[in-house]
Amino acid sequence: MSMHYDVIVLGAGASGLMLAAHAAWRGRKVLVVEKANKVGKKILMSGGGKCNFTNLYVEPENFISHNPHFVISALSRYSNWDFIGMVCDYGIAYEERKHGQLFTLNGSKDILNMLLAECEKAKLVTLKTDCELKTVKKLDNALFQVSTTQGHFSCESLVVASGGLSIPTLGGSGVGYEIAKQFGHPVFPTRAGLVPFTFSDQFKEVTTRLSGNALDVTLSNDKHSFTEALLFTHRGLSGPSSLQLSNYWHAGESFQINFFPAQDLIEYFKLKKQQQPKVLLRTLVSEFTAKSIVLELQQLIWSDYADTAIAQLSDTVLEQIASQLQSFVVKPSGTEGYRTAEVTLGGVDTAEISSKTMQSQRVHGLYFIGEVLDVTGHLGGYNFQWAWSSAYAAAQYV
Numbered sequence: 001m002s003m004h005y006d007v008i009v010l011g012a013g014a015s016g017l018m019l020a021a022h023a024a025w026r027g028r029k030v031l032v033v034e035k036a037n038k039v040g041k042k043i044l045m046s047g048g049g050k051c052n053f054t055n056l057y058v059e060p061e062n063f064i065s066h067n068p069h070f071v072i073s074a075l076s077r078y079s080n081w082d083f084i085g086m087v088c089d090y091g092i093a094y095e096e097r098k099h100g101q102l103f104t105l106n107g108s109k110d111i112l113n114m115l116l117a118e119c120e121k122a123k124l125v126t127l128k129t130d131c132e133l134k135t136v137k138k139l140d141n142a143l144f145q146v147s148t149t150q151g152h153f154s155c156e157s158l159v160v161a162s163g164g165l166s167i168p169t170l171g172g173s174g175v176g177y178e179i180a181k182q183f184g185h186p187v188f189p190t191r192a193g194l195v196p197f198t199f200s201d202q203f204k205e206v207t208t209r210l211s212g213n214a215l216d217v218t219l220s221n222d223k224h225s226f227t228e229a230l231l232f233t234h235r236g237l238s239g240p241s242s243l244q245l246s247n248y249w250h251a252g253e254s255f256q257i258n259f260f261p262a263q264d265l266i267e268y269f270k271l272k273k274q275q276q277p278k279v280l281l282r283t284l285v286s287e288f289t290a291k292s293i294v295l296e297l298q299q300l301i302w303s304d305y306a307d308t309a310i311a312q313l314s315d316t317v318l319e320q321i322a323s324q325l326q327s328f329v330v331k332p333s334g335t336e337g338y339r340t341a342e343v344t345l346g347g348v349d350t351a352e353i354s355s356k357t358m359q360s361q362r363v364h365g366l367y368f369i370g371e372v373l374d375v376t377g378h379l380g381g382y383n384f385q386w387a388w389s390s391a392y393a394a395a396q397y398v
């Protein structure tokens with residue numbers, strides 16, 4: 001005999017806990033199975049320990065999916081303002097950082113404790129940790145049978161909230177994709193997202209030498225561009241601008257770096273040629289960023305003219321140098337992969353999932369929420385907002 005629940009949730013992460021709380025309020029008896037020894041590990045690690053729990057400006061354009069309209073319904077039914085309202089009800093202190101990003105002031109545990117308190121309210125949620133899902137079966141009586149490392153359970157509604165492949169040590173697993181395939185749902189190929197770039201060409205030596213330095217840049221490919229901080233690392237490029245562009249990068253592609261997005265360098269160089277004919281380019285560029293970065297750029301771009309006064313440089317040469325500084329092409333050899341990626345791109349195809357209820361249109365009673373779906377947010381609190389919104393939508397129907 002297996003123990004019966006109305007709802008079984010696979011994964012006690014952001015979306016699983018949110019769903020459990022809201023389903024219990026509707027009087028549903030919920031079991032959440034979590035393979036890790038603790039619930040909500042990614043929440044605790046998120047946002048550098050401060051959890052960027054949502055954003056003031058949430059638009060469908062902040063999400064990547066093969067089906068871009070899929071997010072609209074859930075995001076409008078449970079918005080960033082709804083989640084901010086709950087954070088305020090709990091008296092959690094938070095701050096707004098750049099680009100409308102909201103972070104807790106006293107740590108991510110405030111968000112996790114809030115979700116756990118919400119799960120407690122109706123006294124209908126059971127959380128089982130160290131409980132790994134092994135197999136799922138749909139029985140003849142329309143119930144699901146779930147086998148775990150702690151025994152068998154049955155339920156009417158099975159919610160797959162197992163997240164993506166990123167950071168295996170924090171619970172990243174492919175089990176959600178396997179369940180989707182088992183029940184006939186197509187799954188888009190997955191790849192690491194919001195992840196640093198790595199290099200193997202000579203640019204790697206530059207990033208290694210500059211490791212730890214940062215500056216505000218614009219990174220762009222043919223379709224997307226992000227103006228934010230760039231961080232040099234021992235392995236390549238990181239920082240918000242790199243993480244954002246990584247969501248739109250495929251192996252083998254190059255992209256451009258504008259090292260000085262706030263300047264019109266060619267105009268500036270021409271002006272200085274008149275005003276200070278003896279000045280060196282590195283002196284001029286040093287006004288905008290650290291000397292160590294300027295010396296590397298000099299080596300890469302105008303080493304032949306390192307000690308030439310600006311008046312000796314033709315306008316054509318100045319134009320070429322300015323253009324290199326403002327659209328420097330780099331070609332990563334790869335990314336750091338799932339080991340450090342914040343999210344997984346791709347996943348369960350939304351074409352056969354209801355955008356209103358998150359229920360499978362193939363299998364009655366089967367739901368997919370959060371990151372396991374083919375929905376990935378930009379950096380900035382959008383991935384959690386998707387977890388909250390998709391969980392809330394499904395919780396009304398499970």
Ligand SMILES: Cc1cc2nc3c(=O)[nH]c(=O)nc-3n(C[C@H](O)[C@H](O)[C@H](O)COP(=O)(O)OP(=O)(O)OC[C@H]3O[C@@H](n4cnc5c(N)ncnc54)[C@H](O)[C@@H]3O)c2cc1C
Nearest residue numbers: 011013014015035046047052133163171370371381383384
């Ligand atoms: C380091 C880091 C920092 C981040 N910071 C932010 C941020 O500040 N803001 C933001 O919006 N997003 C952030 N993200 C992304 C965000 O954490 C995820 O998008 C979000 O947690 C996804 O929620 P989820 O419920 O779909 O999956 P998760 O939160 O990953 O939860 C899935 C759960 O399922 C469990 N599980 C997996 N397989 C099994 C199995 N077989 N049996 C039982 N349980 C299983 C896992 O252990 C895990 O607890 C960050 C991610 C990382 C890795």
